[in-house]
Amino acid sequence: MHAALARAAPSAAVIDLCADLPAFKPRAAAYLLPAYTAQAVPGDIVIAVVDPGVGGTRACVCLDADGVLYLGPDNGLLAIVARRARRTRAWALPVSPEASPSFHGRDVFAPAAALLSQGAIPPPWPAISVDSLERPAWPDDLAEIVYVDGYGNAVTGSRVSGLGLGLRAHVGSHALTLSRTFGDVAPGKPLLYVNSAGLLEIAVNGDSAARCLGLDVGTAVRFEA
C-alpha cells in the first residue's frame, strides 16, 4: 500500500514518494494523496494502492485529474483528488483472469502504468463517468491523524486554509498553537505546524509525537480558529 509517481514518456522517471500510505484505511490515505502529489504535472502517473477489497467487487480505475493520471482501486482512495480537480475523466482498468486476487498492485496497476508511460494517453480502456466512481460523504478536510511517519510525527488530513493564524489544535488533553518548525518550541515540547506537503502536522521537538502524545492513525484532532 504505497504510492509511486512516474513521469510519462518520453522523459520517463519514477519518483519515490518516500512514504507508505496507511495500511487498510483508504479514507485516511485519500487525504494524503492530493498533498503528496501536489507538485505532479500533467502527464505524470501516480499508482496509489490502499486496497483491503483487492480481488473483490470494487473496480480498478484510472482517474485523470487535471492531467495527472491516477491508477488505483475505486474504494474512495481517489475521491478527494477527484473532488478537488477542475477537470476529470475516468476509465475502467481491465483485470486479467490471471491476475493474483490479492496483488492488483503488481498485476493490474503496474502494467497499466507501464502502458501509460509508453505514451498511451488517452488509454485504450473503457471510459466511465467520473460521477460513477465511489464518492463517500467524507469532509473536505479530515480532522484526524491520517499518517504517522518514521520519526513519530503525526500528519492530519486538514489543510491550514481558512483556519487562520491564531489556530490551535486540541488532541487528548493537549492544546497546541501553530508554530513554524520544530525548534520554535523547547526540546520535548509538542507543536502544530504546516508540513512540507501542506497538511497540518503534530510533532514533538526531538522526539516522537506519536509516543509522547499517544497518537495513531484515526486519532481525532479538534482545530480551533
Added chain:
Amino acid sequence: MHAALARAAPSAAVIDLCADLPAFKPRAAAYLLPAYTAQAVPGDIVIAVVDPGVGGTRACVCLDADGVLYLGPDNGLLAIVARRARRTRAWALPVSPEASPSFHGRDVFAPAAALLSQGAIPPPWPAISVDSLERPAWPDDLAEIVYVDGYGNAVTGSRVSGLGLGLRAHVGSHALTLSRTFGDVAPGKPLLYVNSAGLLEIAVNGDSAARCLGLDVGTAVRFEA
C-alpha cells in the same frame, strides 16, 4: 539479508523484490526464494543472502538453475531452488582477502553479479559439482511460517499443489479454510489463501495475522487436505 534480481546484459535491469528474507534463517528463506524468483527467465541474476556463517568455512557459490543465475552462500539457502530445477551447474566464487568477513553481500556477491551482468556467462570461476553443494534433509514443502510481511500476513513454505481445494490449515487453536482473497471473510477474521507468489499464506482481513493469531517465522502450520 535481501534478495535482488538483475537481468543480464545487454538489457540490464534490476528488479527489487520488495521483500527482505527472514534474518538468520536460511531454511525459511530457502522456500521463499523459488517462489519470489518464479518469473525469472534465463540470464536473470539473483543475489540472495541469508548468511549467519559469513566469513566462516561455508563457500560462496553461483548456481545456474535452468538458466537463472543465483549467487549466495552455500548454507542450504539455494537447496530448494536446486532441487526443483531440471538443469543445474555450479561454480565456486572467489573471496578476496580484502573482503570484509562480515559483509560478503557487498564484497563477494555484488561484484560477482556485476561481472555476470556484463555478459561473463559461463563465469570464469572454478566449476564445482552441484552434488557437492549443501543438501539438507529438508522437506519439499515446509509447513511453517517462513516470512511475515509488513501487514502482518504470514507466508508458509508450502505450495497448494497436491493439497487440494478442500484444504484446511490448523495453526494454534485456529482452523482456516481456503479462501481466494481477504474480503472473502468478514473483517477481523482469518483466512488461508494462495498468495501472489504461489505460497499458502495466512492473513486476517484488515488486520495483522501475526498479531491476531500469534504467528512468527518458525510457527508450525498443519495442513489437512
Added chain:
Amino acid sequence: MHAALARAAPSAAVIDLCADLPAFKPRAAAYLLPAYTAQAVPGDIVIAVVDPGVGGTRACVCLDADGVLYLGPDNGLLAIVARRARRTRAWALPVSPEASPSFHGRDVFAPAAALLSQGAIPPPWPAISVDSLERPAWPDDLAEIVYVDGYGNAVTGSRVSGLGLGLRAHVGSHALTLSRTFGDVAPGKPLLYVNSAGLLEIAVNGDSAARCLGLDVGTAVRFEA
C-alpha cells in the same frame, strides 16, 4: 534523516547507502558519516541530513572534503568528516523563502546536489571559511553506540586503529574480546568486531545484540586495549 551519495556528471549515479542515520542525533551520525563514505571518490556528492534544527538559525552548507562534496546542516554533522580531511573548502547554501521550514532535505539539499551533479563545481554559492563551521569539542572517536541496524547489531563511533588486537569492550556487565566475524563465537553469544565500514561493532551470533544486551544509540562502551 538519511544519507545518499551521488556521483557527479557526466557518469551520474546514485548509491543508496542502505542505512538511515540515527534520528535527532547529529553527534552520533557525525561518526558514521566518514565511515559510510570512506569509499567515495573526488566528485562524489553526499547529502547527509540529521537536522533537528531545520528551519532555525543553523546554516545549510556544502563542505568539500578531499574532493568529496557533502551537503548538510551546519550542526556538527559534518565536523568529523572535516576534521579528518586533508583539504577542505566550504560554501553557504542559499535557502529560498519558499523552502519548507521543516524539510530542507527536499527543498535545499536535494536541489543543491542536483546542481553539483550537473557539473557546477566549484559551486556558485558564497565561499565561507571552514573554520567558521560548527566545531564541537567531540572526541576523535566516540565510545558509544551510534547506530543499531535492522538485525540489532550495534555500531560504535570508534575505529580500531591504535586500540590494538588484544582489545576488549565493556558494555553493561559484558566483556567482549575482538573477533573476526559472527561465527567465531557460539550461537547466542556476543562479539566485538570491526565492521565492513571500519567501525567497532557489537553483535550477537544469530540474534539481536540490541535486545540481548540492552543497547541503544547513546549507550556507552568502554574499550580496553
